[in-house]
Amino acid sequence: MWFSGFGSAAAAAFRTRGREFRVKVLVAGIFLSKRSRVSPFIRTYSTTDFEHQLSDSLVRIMDQRMVAIEQRVAYLRHILDQPDSSPSEYSKSNKEIQQLRSSIELIVDLRAKQKEIDSLKSLMSECSEDKEMSDLANEELMEAIDEEKRLQHLLLKLLLPKDDADDKDCILEVRAGTGGDEASLFAMDIFKMYDKYSQNKGWKFDVIGTISTDSKGYKEASGAISGAGVYGHLKFESGTHRVQRVPVTEKSGRVHTSAVTVAILPQASEVDLQLRNEDLQIDTFKSGGSGGQHANTTNSAVRITHIPSGMTVRIEDERSQHMNKAKALKVICARLYEIERSKMQMSRSKLRSEQIGSGDRSERIRTYNYPQGRVTDHRVGITHHSIQDVMEGVSLDIFIDALLLQQEMDAIASFQ
Secondary structure (H helix, E strand, C coil), rough: CCCCCCCCCCCEEEEEEEEEEEEEEEEEEECCCCCCCCCCCCCCCCCCHHHHHCCHHHHHHHHHHHHHHHHHHHHHHHHHCCCCCCCCCCHHHHHHHHHHHHHHHHHHHHHHHHHHHHHHHHHHHHHCCCEEEEEHHHHHHHHHHHHHHHHHHHHHHCCCCCHHHHHHCEEEEEEEECCCCHHHHHHHHHHHHHHHHHHHHHEEEEEEEECCCCCEEEEEEEEECCCCHHHHHHHHCCEEEEEECCCCCCCCCEEEEEEEEEEEECCCCCCCCCCCCEEEEEEEECCCCCHHCCCCCCCEEEEEECCCCEEEECCCCCCCCHHHHHHHHHHHHHHHHHHHHHHHCCCCCCCCHHHHCCCCCCCEEEEEEEECCCCCCCCCEEEEHHHHHHHHHCHHHHHHHHHHHHHHHHHHHCCC
């Protein structure tokens, strides 16, 4: 089974129009069905080497990690067995053992399988003259070697460096870039696309705030997405999304190009980030726009400024000042947390300002071409020819899974 060792990101079965097709990553490119293609100029990754045989150097590194983990677990268990261990030592050691449990279970299985392989090889050498016995042992040996490879890949994935923020919920921010009213309309479409995608995934999607335009689009929109591993799943959606289509106001039928910027930020907890009251300037004012009898009658809108950074967030969607303040604080915390993470991990992540970009149509990670009915992700070179399925959040996984796979291949390439 190809990709058996790489989990859902690598062995994901992509679906389009009720058909299932699998991604095979080879040196020449990522080959999909005829409905999705890949540019031959995009850098791709070979997993056939990892599926069939890990390099000797990679196996040696894994063996060293395995020994280190076994020694560490033995030490932690020794602490747990000591009657004079303090409650904090006991709790800390027990927690670390739980974190290593999946790795140690795989190591035990892998050690047992390697012992079985050695036994089968010995058996084959001892009964070389007994063809029936030798053939039977050889068949079992091939199965054991395949299982060893599968376990090695699973263990390798567990040993790869992980982003601590991957398990967190996230803040989605969408902003209209170049393109005027058409950009704001597409910003609304993109925001709704992620809402639908979240619903399909069983995640919770809460609108934090929107700033509408006269064309009924969104100048800015933000939302909170909650669920298992949401940030890790969506983090590569950050960047500039370009749209090519005929605006509803265009009478000549000319195709316009517009841009929308998307930012995916991990939600910060109180442990991750401490905000000081003296660093915040909180202003309240009457909300604008439609709102029935409550509009423009109470100071329910909130604007929070983080004085040290100059960062400002304005929320006026809710009728309650308290709820608007809570939403604004959540966005401020997420932005500041991402900046702090970026300072510590510049090699792995980008500052939010870089992540967002200027909003210019030339800075693109993905293009949505309505006349041709296609969506192209320029980072992995995948084109999907059912734009409606993507905008409904149904086929977005085609791009997300490929990006997660690319991340995994990069991590394996740099594993040392």
